[in-house]
Amino acid sequence: MAWKYSEKTTKLFMDAVQGKAGNHMGEIENPDGFGEHGSIACGDALRFTFRVERDAEDPLRDRIVEARYLTFGCTSAIAASEALCEIIERGNYTPIEALEVTNKDIVDFLDGLPQEKIHCSVMGAEALEAAVFNWAQLRGVNLSELGVDIETHEEEEGRMVCKCFGMTEPYIKRKIEELDLKSIPEITNAIKAGGACMTCHHAPGGLQDTLDEVWGRQKTVLKELPIFPEARPATPGPVVAQGQELSPYQFAKKIENIVEHNVRPVLQRDGGDLEIVDIKGLRIYCRFQGACASCAASSQTLKILVEKTLKDEVDERIKVIAL
DSSP: OOOOOOHHHHHHHHHHHTTOTTOOBSOOSSOSEEEEEEEGGGTEEEEEEEEEEOOSSOGGGOEEEEEEEEEESOHHHHHHHHHHHHHHHHHTOOHHHHTTOOHHHHHHHTTOOOGGGHHHHHHHHHHHHHHHHHHHHHHTOOTGGGTOOOOTTHHHHSOEEETTTTEEHHHHHHHHHHHTOOSHHHHHHHHOTTSSSOTTSSSTTSHHHHHHHHHOOOOOOOSSOOOOOOOOOOOOOOOOBTTBOOOHHHHHHHHHHHIIIIIHHHHHTTTEEEEEEEEETTEEEEEEEEGGGGOTTHHHHIIIIIIHHHHHHTOTTOEEEEO
16 A cells, blocks of 8 residues: 655655755764664664764753764655654754654654554654763763663563564553553554564563553453454475475475565555566566555665565575566
């Protein structure tokens, strides 16, 4: 499906990918603040850097004068990154003041985002938080003494709830409270947790249990029995029989299987898709569909997501060619 974006979102995206003057895509050399969030494997990744005008006496009076980003993601991810940079530069904020910028501020700046794309604004706010933590370390600022609570490693330290996206209980709980998330679909739309295999939805200690722990168990009234989607089975590893390569038929089936279970779900979450047009030896000819067909970052997606996945799972000699 094609997402409906505001004119402002579309303009920020197009200006960025076309390299027009005034856009913030790029990276600051030797930045005063550096932060990352997300991962390419999950479909979105953001690197955020900023430079400050340093105060000679008090680092708390440092002012952010330049902000830049590098984003692997869709239209909304790039536009949200642009919005974050513009908000911060226009506000002439100190790094501590910049922490007051929320994902809602980013969404409002863009004149709204589709509900399924709210996670893109969250990604920017998380990267900003990581960059401020980095600035504080470099400038010797004790954030705890200021009452600022930034737990940069809480994702790794807590119990894993969503294994597909590597999200732990402390992180999910914090985002449920910050974003006032009341249901599993709202969690998935905001931070992507539960958006892949879905086994964490109602598993013991999963997303529903986490919601109940934060807000209390809600009485459920059903007009009809719900039908929950089946969990996607794990994709088997490469098939090798006594050191012999796969037959052409087995090779084609293997490619189709990997694309169906590892590649297509990532693209479909952002409104795109992929069609395998032909297979000639180790060359895979494919065509992007939906939102991916017109995305300026499609060549990156082809190499980093599609080709790399097939190389890792099937044969490192594979070459993917877009039609």
